Amino acid sequence: MQYPPGCAFLDGQFCAIEDAKISVLDWGFLRSDATYDVVHVWKGRFFRLDRHLDRFFASAEKLRMTIPYSKEEVAGILAECVRRAGFEAAFVEMIMTRGVSPTFSRDPRDAINRFIAFVVPFGWILKPEERDKGLSVAIAETHRISPLSVDPTVKNYHWLDLVQGLFEAYERGARTVILPDGAGNITEGPGFNLFVVKDGRVATPDSGVLHGITRLSALELLTESGLEAVARPVSLAEVKAADELFATSTAGGVMPVTSLDGITVGNGRPGPVTSRLIDIYWDAHTRPDWTVAVRDIPAIETAE
Amino acid sequence: MQYPPGCAFLDGQFCAIEDAKISVLDWGFLRSDATYDVVHVWKGRFFRLDRHLDRFFASAEKLRMTIPYSKEEVAGILAECVRRAGFEAAFVEMIMTRGVSPTFSRDPRDAINRFIAFVVPFGWILKPEERDKGLSVAIAETHRISPLSVDPTVKNYHWLDLVQGLFEAYERGARTVILPDGAGNITEGPGFNLFVVKDGRVATPDSGVLHGITRLSALELLTESGLEAVARPVSLAEVKAADELFATSTAGGVMPVTSLDGITVGNGRPGPVTSRLIDIYWDAHTRPDWTVAVRDIPAIETAE
Numbered sequence: 186m187q188y189p190p191g192c193a194f195l196d197g198q199f200c201a202i203e204d205a206k207i208s209v210l211d212w213g214f215l216r217s218d219a220t221y222d223v224v225h226v227w228k229g230r231f232f233r234l235d236r237h238l239d240r241f242f243a244s245a246e247k248l249r250m251t252i253p254y255s256k257e258e259v260a261g262i263l264a265e266c267v268r269r270a271g272f273e274a275a276f277v278e279m280i281m282t283r284g285v286s287p288t289f290s291r292d293p294r295d296a297i298n299r300f301i302a303f304v305v306p307f308g309w310i311l312k313p314e315e316r317d318k319g320l321s322v323a324i325a326e327t328h329r330i331s332p333l334s335v336d337p338t339v340k341n342y343h344w345l346d347l348v349q350g351l352f353e354a355y356e357r358g359a360r361t362v363i364l365p366d367g368a369g370n371i372t373e374g375p376g377f378n379l380f381v382v383k384d385g386r387v388a389t390p391d392s393g394v395l396h397g398i399t400r401l402s403a404l405e406l407l408t409e410s411g412l413e414a415v416a417r418p419v420s421l422a423e424v425k426a427a428d429e430l431f432a433t434s435t436a437g438g439v440m441p442v443t444s445l446d447g448i449t450v451g452n453g454r455p456g457p458v459t460s461r462l463i464d465i466y467w468d469a470h471t472r473p474d475w476t477v478a479v480r481d482i483p484a485i486e487t488a489e
Numbered sequence: 490m491q492y493p494p495g496c497a498f499l500d501g502q503f504c505a506i507e508d509a510k511i512s513v514l515d516w517g518f519l520r521s522d523a524t525y526d527v528v529h530v531w532k533g534r535f536f537r538l539d540r541h542l543d544r545f546f547a548s549a550e551k552l553r554m555t556i557p558y559s560k561e562e563v564a565g566i567l568a569e570c571v572r573r574a575g576f577e578a579a580f581v582e583m584i585m586t587r588g589v590s591p592t593f594s595r596d597p598r599d600a601i602n603r604f605i606a607f608v609v610p611f612g613w614i615l616k617p618e619e620r621d622k623g624l625s626v627a628i629a630e631t632h633r634i635s636p637l638s639v640d641p642t643v644k645n646y647h648w649l650d651l652v653q654g655l656f657e658a659y660e661r662g663a664r665t666v667i668l669p670d671g672a673g674n675i676t677e678g679p680g681f682n683l684f685v686v687k688d689g690r691v692a693t694p695d696s697g698v699l700h701g702i703t704r705l706s707a708l709e710l711l712t713e714s715g716l717e718a719v720a721r722p723v724s725l726a727e728v729k730a731a732d733e734l735f736a737t738s739t740a741g742g743v744m745p746v747t748s749l750d751g752i753t754v755g756n757g758r759p760g761p762v763t764s765r766l767i768d769i770y771w772d773a774h775t776r777p778d779w780t781v782a783v784r785d786i787p788a789i790e791t792a793e
Contacts, residue, residue, distance in 0.1 A: 186512060186601070187591040193513070206510035207518065208490065209497070209584070209605055214511065216648035217521035248649075249656060280513070283652075287491040291614065291680070291740075293652055294659065297490070301513055310595065328637040333671060334650040335634065343647045344520035345552075346638040348587075348597055352553060355598065367637060376595070436595075 192270040193303035194262050199269060205303050212296060213282020217342050220244040224398075225307060225435050226267055226275040230476040232469075234260060236398045237279075244339040245281045250298040252281055254485075259302075261485030266304040268479060274307035276435070310361070310377060310432070311440040316463065319443030319455055320432060322374070323359035324421065325350035329372035332393050337373075340395055347375040358447065361432075363424070366393045370418045376436055381419055382429035382458045389433075391416035399433040399466075402475075406465050412458065429456030439463045496574040497607035498566050503573060509607050516600060517586020521646050524548040528702075529611060529739050530571055530579040534780040536773075538564060540702050541583075548643040549585045554602040556585055558789075563606075565789030570608040572783060578611035580739070614665065614681060614736070615744040620767065623747030623759060624736060626678070627663035628725065629654035633676035636697050641677075644699055651679040662751065665736075667728070670697045674722045680740055685723055686733035686762045693737075695720035703737040703770075706779075710769050716762065733760030743767045 193205030213219035222241035224234050238256045245252050254262065263277050279302045286295035311320050327349045335343055350362035363374045371379060372393045378400040380389045387407050389400060407414035424430065430442035430450050439462050441455035455463070469475055497509030517523035526545035528538050542560045549556050558566065567581050583606045590599035615624050631653045639647055654666035667678045675683060676697040682704040684693045691711050693704055711718035728734065734746035734754050743766050745759035759767070773779055 186589060187593075188512070188514070189593050195513075202514070203512070205513045207513060208492070208507070209499075209509045209511055209607060210492070210506070210609075212648075214518050215646060216652060217646045218648060218652050248652075285490060289491075289493050289609075289612070291612070293655060303513060305514075305593075308593070308595070328635060330634050330638045330647075331632060331671070333632040334638075335647075335653075339649075341649060342519060342521045343634075343639075343649060344516075344522060345643075345645055345647060348520060348522050348552075349639075351597060367635070 189305045190270065191303060191305040192266045193301070194266055195299070195301045199265065202303060202305065205301065207282065207299070207301070208285070210285050211282050211299065212285060212293065213280070213299065216283065218248070218283035218293065219280060219342055220248055220250070220339050221278055221280040221342070222340055223276055223278045223435050224263070226272065226277060226479055227307070227470045229273050229480065230470065230478050231277070233398050233402065233475050234477055236401065240340065240396070240398070241279055247336060247339050250281045250283065253298070253300055258485045260482050262302055264479050264482035265484045266302055270304045272304065272306060275304050276306070276308055277304050278302065309437040310434055311437050316441060316455060319441035320361055321359045321444035322430070322442050323354040323357045323362050323446055324371070324424070325353045325362045325364050327353065327364060328367040329364035329393055331366070337394055338396050344375065351375055359444070365421060370420055371424050374432060377432040377434035377440070379424070379442070380431050380433065381423050381427040382431070382456060383423065383427055385412065385458070387412055387414040387458060388419050389416050390419045392418070397433055397435070399435055399438060402466060402469065403433050403439060403462060406469060407462060410461070410465065429459050431459040431462070439466045493609045494574065495607060495609040496570045497605070498570055499603070499605045503569065506607060506609065509605065511586065511603070511605070512589070514589050515586050515603065516589060516597065517584070517603065520587065522552070522587035522597065523584060523646055524552055524554070524643050525582055525584040525646070526644055527580055527582045527739050528567070530576065530581060530783055531611070531774045533577050533784065534774065534782050535581070537702050537706065537779050538781055540705065544644065544700070544702070545583055551640060551643050554585045554587065557602070557604055562789045564786050566606055568783050568786035569788045570606055574608045576608065576610060579608050580610070580612055581608050582606065613741040614738055615741050620745060620759060623745035624665055625663045625748035626734070626746050627658040627661045627666050627750055628675070628728070629657045629666045629668050631657065631668060632671040633668035633697055635670070641698055642700050648679065655679055663748070669725060673724055675725055675728050678736060681736040681738035681744070683728070683746070684735050684737065685727050685731040686735070686760060687727065687731055689716065689762070691716055691718040691762060692723050692727075693720050694723045696722070701737055701739070703739055703742060706770060706773065707737050707743060707766060710766060710773060714765070714769065733763050735763040735766070743770045
């Protein structure tokens with residue numbers, strides 16, 4: 186197996202990325218009983234780390250897991266991972282798994298929860314040099330897992346629906362996919378939220394989706410720039426009739442969608458709202474209220 | 490972390506159970522993009538190994554994964570794991586994960602799929618000495634993940650709905666849980682199928698559930714014994730009005746359910762159909778058409 190450069194932290198210790206392994210018995214694997222978050226570092230600064238930490242801690246609480254560190258300690262671990270990896274731009278993932286019951290019972294209350302973190306190079310769903318071309322997207326037949334089954338605001342690894350959707354997209358010549366909810370609305374794609382722009386107004390689905398931090402940033406930046414940008418149900422018909430479509434993700438920021446089910450969106454180039462948002466999103470990476478320098482976060486005593 | 494006794498096989502080699510670890514970067518973990526099967530060994534014999542292998546290979550094909558061994562080779566690996574563990578009764582798990590893309594792309598087609606197997610001691614949802622007491626079960630508010638999102642006949646690790654259901658059950662004083670489908674029918678519980686008995690007729694849900702091998706065995710054994718036993722939609726109302734309820738799982742076989750949402754089922758003791766089925770299920774563990782001795786399966790050259 187090939188490993189990217191990086192650094193990891195598990196069992197209370199920093200380690201090489203190729204040594205970041207979990208037991209196949211961990212319920213984080215055997216039951217996908219886990220939650221996670223991914224924050225990015227850009228030009229040496231974490232982007233909205235506080236928001237990611239808030240969501241991660243809220244997710245763990247909803248799953249009734251106990252994170253063995255404070256938010257400040259987790260920030261210290263993540264920053265130290267980035268420093269050890271030596272990256273100026275990075276993906277920084279924090280994970281809680283249910284762990285295993287020491288008595289090998291089947292009861293999740295008996296498990297000792299586990300914290301893991303790792304850092305790998307920054308990754309893109311759509312590379313900056315491909316932005317003008319944009320993403321081609323298919324709408325899948327496969328439905329996104331319902332919030333009545335799994336709370337999508339708890340960031341989770343239940344991706345078989347998204348992976349099945351990806352295979353559908355590939356067969357139809359598209360690069361990625363959006364899943365419907367089964368009630369006439371769209372939800373999200375593999376690792377991204379979707380936005381529609383119509384007559385200068387912007388909307389993104391309000392339920393059945395991860396409340397992405399890039400989604401939040403897009404809503405806030407659009408509102409700050411004087412546009413109407415809201416979270417509400419978004420129908421399949423609206424997506425098909427949109428002037429512009431764009432995706433948001435930590436893995437690449439704001440990404441134009443220029444083709445939907447083989448039909449050109451707008452004029453097939455990134456629209457004015459999308460293009461403007463891409464600029465202000467990347468400009469926001471120096472905002473003092475949204476970013477913090479990796480070097481300014483102290484290392485923490487983590488010996489357990 | 491505590492490890493049970495056992496044996497494992499990964500990366501083409503047998504290893505100790507505590508060394509059976511996967512990279513946190515494997516999409517089998519990061520996307521729960523994996524399928525698995527669990528066959529049991531009882532008194533030195535695999536139970537319906539052919540059926541488990543058929544389902545495992547079918548599941549991998551549906552997920553578009555390539556198992557790097559033939560069914561005969563997998564059987565040889567599993568048997569050798571059991572022999573090395575030295576168990577007469579065992580849980581034997583075979584797993585395919587998507588793996589990772591060697592180029593670190595996000596495309597599942599680029600990934601190198603991985604085969605893993607491990608053997609641990611036989612485990613019970615309900616121990617034999619607890620059979621007279623039976624299981625207390627709650628019906629969850631949480632819905633089982635829809636087959637329109639994830640194909641439940643592909644045995645998978647998407648368990649967050651089941652785990653949430655377990656926590657609901659614990660709060661209501663029940664030991665385990667059954668999830669509804671959101672359309673008035675019941676589906677399954679964490680690791681088991683459910684059967685209802687009414688006026689001597691037996692039914693189990695036909696869709697939205699794993700097609701369990703113990704479920705199949707129960708249907709076949711009941712039919713052989715002259716009872717009507719069918720797979721069809723089973724409503725919540727039917728479950729509440731049942732004369733008998735029982736659960737089926739590799740993890741314990743046929744298990745009486747004696748309490749549902751705090752209300753006694755029948756007279757609170759295992760009913761006649763359930764009790765009879767328990768006997769014939771365990772008797773079937775010497776059937777030559779359903780079982781094979783571990784010692785009779787040759788070891789296979791597995792060096793890759």
